[in-house]
Amino acid sequence: MIEKLKDLQIGEVLENIDLKEYNTCRVSCLAKALVKPKDIESLKRLLYFLKQEKIEYRILGNGSNILFVSPNFDGVLIKLDAFQKIEIEGTNVVAESGVPLIYLAQLCAQKGLSGLEFACGIPGLVGASVIMNVGAHNGEIASLVKTVKVLTNDLEVKELTKNALNFSYRNSFLKEHKEYVVLEVTLELQKKNPKDILNTMQEYNKTRKKHQPIELPSAGSVFKNPSNDSAGRIIESLGLKGKRIGGAEVSQKHANFIVNTGTATGKDIYDLILFIQKSVKEKYNIDLSLEQELIK
Numbered sequence: 001m002i003e004k005l006k007d008l009q010i011g012e013v014l015e016n017i018d019l020k021e022y023n024t025c026r027v028s029c030l031a032k033a034l035v036k037p038k039d040i041e042s043l044k045r046l047l048y049f050l051k052q053e054k055i056e057y058r059i060l061g062n063g064s065n066i067l068f069v070s071p072n073f074d075g076v077l078i079k080l081d082a083f084q085k086i087e088i089e090g091t092n093v094v095a096e097s098g099v100p101l102i103y104l105a106q107l108c109a110q111k112g113l114s115g116l117e118f119a120c121g122i123p124g125l126v127g128a129s130v131i132m133n134v135g136a137h138n139g140e141i142a143s144l145v146k147t148v149k150v151l152t153n154d155l156e157v158k159e160l161t162k163n164a165l166n167f168s169y170r171n172s173f174l175k176e177h178k179e180y181v182v183l184e185v186t187l188e189l190q191k192k193n194p195k196d197i198l199n200t201m202q203e204y205n206k207t208r209k210k211h212q213p214i215e216l217p218s219a220g221s222v223f224k225n226p227s228n229d230s231a232g233r234i235i236e237s238l239g240l241k242g243k244r245i246g247g248a249e250v251s252q253k254h255a256n257f258i259v260n261t262g263t264a265t266g267k268d269i270y271d272l273i274l275f276i277q278k279s280v281k282e283k284y285n286i287d288l289s290l291e292q293e294l295i296k
């Protein structure tokens with residue numbers, strides 16, 4: 001397979017690669033191949049090949065909302081690192097899917113464009129952030145999105161309007177339709193004094209640092225908040241802060257985070273997730289649903 005991938009001449013092809021540096025939990029997972037297509041045409045050629053050959057594949061963003069449960073991924077991961085273009089015209093911001101959201105938020109702040117302040121501490125790329133409808137500090141990306149350019153299952157480029165994206169809490173049409181690849185996102189921001197925007201972002205980052213274990217590897221919030229409650233509060237009420245399985249630990253700082261204390265495997269983290277879900281179900285009869293995505 002590797003030779004065939006290389007023959008396509010679509011960009012960098014890494015083989016037998018440990019994905020430890022490609023996920024924010026820093027867990028090891030050996031993938032057969034990781035490919036970085038150099039443009040849309042290369043991406044199309046790659047997807048066509050993978051579909052024809054029935055090879056499992058997955059787009060990988062910054063790996064900040066996924067957990068590699070198994071130590072092996074028997075397929076191809078695709079990184080859209082080459083998709084980095086940003087165009088700003090007035091309050092209209094167009095960003096390709098490989099742009100880090102934190103970078104985009106900073107750039108918009110400097111240009112006096114308000115709206116992305118909430119995103120200043122979210123370590124994902126633009127593509128996945130729109131799929132996940134990321135949010136924080138009472139803001140979410142859905143409120144800014146105008147259109148999203150995708151590659152469909154038939155490898156056609158298509159523009160989806162906000163209505164078609166069907167956003168809800170940490171969810172969207174795209175999350176339910178994994179066959180689409182996000183290429184580009186158009187956002188509408190508002191003019192504001194850059195200093196005020198940067199001050200707000202500084203405050204948000206202070207709050208995050210105080211309440212979240214950002215100094216340790218994790219994939220952010222593990223569970224979605226049940227309606228009118230907080231997953232962190234529920235887990236903490238069971239005395240589970242500090243609960244460990246292998247190298248995985250329920251954060252002492254925030255009970256809805258599982259951190260890698262250094263030696264965690266994906267399975268350690270997964271087992272701890274299952275333990276928390278079981279404990280919460282037994283005590284409160286609540287089914288905590290995952291915000292993170294498991295790759296098994």
Ligand SMILES: Cc1cc2nc3c(=O)[nH]c(=O)nc-3n(C[C@H](O)[C@H](O)[C@H](O)COP(=O)(O)OP(=O)(O)OC[C@H]3O[C@@H](n4cnc5c(N)ncnc54)[C@H](O)[C@@H]3O)c2cc1C
Pocket residue numbers: 024058059060061062063064065066080097121122123124125126127128129130131132133134135136180181182183214218219220221293
């Ligand atoms: C410390 C920390 C803090 C966080 N804080 C927040 C927060 O405040 N609010 C919040 O909402 N989230 C938060 N997150 C979660 C995470 O950052 C977001 O969900 C983010 O959007 C994930 O982006 P990613 O690029 O890392 O995606 P990944 O985890 O790499 O991928 C997520 C999913 O999207 C798919 N995907 C990725 N790119 C594409 C694409 N271009 N086309 C199609 N599918 C694609 C992947 O296959 C996967 O299914 C936090 C995470 C961490 C580690």
